[in-house]
Amino acid sequence: MKExxxxxxxxxxxxxxxxxxxxxxxxxxxxxxxxxxxxSVAIGTxxxxxxxxxxxxxxxxxxxxVAARSAFERADPEKRDAATQFYTAYSYYRQGWGRVSNDDxxxxxxxxxxxxxxxxxxxxxxxxxxxTAAELKFELEEGLKLTASDFNPLKLxxxxx
Amino acid sequence: MDEALEKPEIVTDIALVExxxxxxxxxIYLVLPAILLAxxxxxxxRLGVADNAFIFLKPALTCLVFAAVTMxxxxxxxxxxxxxxLASENSGLRNAANAAVLLTLFTxxxxxxxxxxxxxxxxxxxxxxxFFWTLWNNLFAEFDPKxxxxxxxxxxxxxxxxxxxxxxxxxxxxxxxxxxxxLQNPTQEAFTWLxxxxxYSAGTGYIQFFTLALFLLxxxxxxxxxxxx
Numbered sequence: 001m002k003e004x005x006x007x008x009x010x011x012x013x014x015x016x017x018x019x020x021x022x023x024x025x026x027x028x029x030x031x032x033x034x035x036x037x038x039x040s041v042a043i044g045t046x047x048x049x050x051x052x053x054x055x056x057x058x059x060x061x062x063x064x065x066v067a068a069r070s071a072f073e074r075a076d077p078e079k080r081d082a083a084t085q086f087y088t089a090y091s092y093y094r095q096g097w098g099r100v101s102n103d104d105x106x107x108x109x110x111x112x113x114x115x116x117x118x119x120x121x122x123x124x125x126x127x128x129x130x131x132t133a134a135e136l137k138f139e140l141e142e143g144l145k146l147t148a149s150d151f152n153p154l155k156l157x158x159x160x161x
Numbered sequence: 162m163d164e165a166l167e168k169p170e171i172v173t174d175i176a177l178v179e180x181x182x183x184x185x186x187x188x189i190y191l192v193l194p195a196i197l198l199a200x201x202x203x204x205x206x207r208l209g210v211a212d213n214a215f216i217f218l219k220p221a222l223t224c225l226v227f228a229a230v231t232m233x234x235x236x237x238x239x240x241x242x243x244x245x246x247l248a249s250e251n252s253g254l255r256n257a258a259n260a261a262v263l264l265t266l267f268t269x270x271x272x273x274x275x276x277x278x279x280x281x282x283x284x285x286x287x288x289x290x291x292f293f294w295t296l297w298n299n300l301f302a303e304f305d306p307k308x309x310x311x312x313x314x315x316x317x318x319x320x321x322x323x324x325x326x327x328x329x330x331x332x333x334x335x336x337x338x339x340x341x342x343x344l345q346n347p348t349q350e351a352f353t354w355l356x357x358x359x360x361y362s363a364g365t366g367y368i369q370f371f372t373l374a375l376f377l378l379x380x381x382x383x384x385x386x387x388x389x390x
């Protein structure tokens with residue numbers, strides 16, 4: 001190999017190396033697996049794990065919300081997919097919903113998850129009563145408020161959405 | 162006359178006149194940047210105490226200042242001859258390749274200081290002041306490359322001992338509740354609180370030792386000039 005070739009190779013190694021190091025320090029992966037995931041996000045090839053998502057959806061429909069969230073977490077470790085995050089937030093709502101009072105901690109987690117979803121998101125799942133991010137967010141926010149209407153005995157007849 | 166002809170020293174003299182050949186192009190443009198990039202990568206790497214998760218610590222501004230001063234020291238002592246790396250008579254490619262090597266030297270230095278400086282609190286200021294004092298004094302001292310290399314090796318080794326042997330051993334590596342940690346290691350817990358030292362897994366010290374060793378190897382391999390003659 002000629003010296004010129006080493007020089008070209010050297011410049012390429014330094015450019016790629018410094019870019020990779022800058023990416024690591026910017027994205028802060030915690031494990032080697034996260035390095036791969038964050039790398040796929042950076043180059044635009046990130047995809048949700050379909051098998052885990054389906055497992056999560058099945059658990060969600062059987063009211064096994066903790067298992068559902070766990071599967072959704074594995075399906076979308078970067079928390080970037082709107083549909084997965086919508087189901088995660090919905091699972092917080094359904095688990096935290098109560099006829100007399102709601103679980104504030106779960107509703108707060110639901111709202112936190114809603115912060116990662118595009119406000120214009122609309123679900124195509126016919127089994128869900130609330131199909132838009134706005135509806136779910138409103139329900140979670142209302143669930144956290146304590147108003148005079150909360151003491152209305154007719155509220156005991158309300159149904160979970 | 163005959164005695165003079167038999168003297169073998171003449172051969173030795175000829176050997177000394179031969180031009181000295183520096184490191185090969187592969188060492189300058191591939192091995193050296195690879196070593197210095199490894200230092201850049203590992204210098205800010207810490208392992209979390211609970212789960213050994215990666216923590217990539219970005220360097221403080223002080224690290225950049227110290228690295229810049231150290232680069233000036235390298236140039237002043239003749240360890241790095243700027244005109245041997247970057248010159249108008251060189252081709253653009255050669256200058257770019259040499260600049261890339263010098264850039265990795267700078268980033269490696271930044272990350273080495275990131276490795277050796279405590280992250281925060283009183284230890285950061287004390288060790289930082291010691292670095293500043295030493296570098297400032299060295300700036301006005303007369304150095305040759307060998308002496309500077311020895312001096313830098315000694316400085317970094319001492320800083321490593323303070324950071325990763327002394328200060329790291331003042332913090333307990335156990336995780337758990339505050340009460341549990343106080344009951345298990347009251348003295349270490351008190352030092353951790355007083356000195357504001359972050360907790361890392363034991364593996365971090367080993368990684369930083371490897372980083373320092375790699376950097377010193379890189380300095381040893383670094384030629385004064387990229388020109389081979």
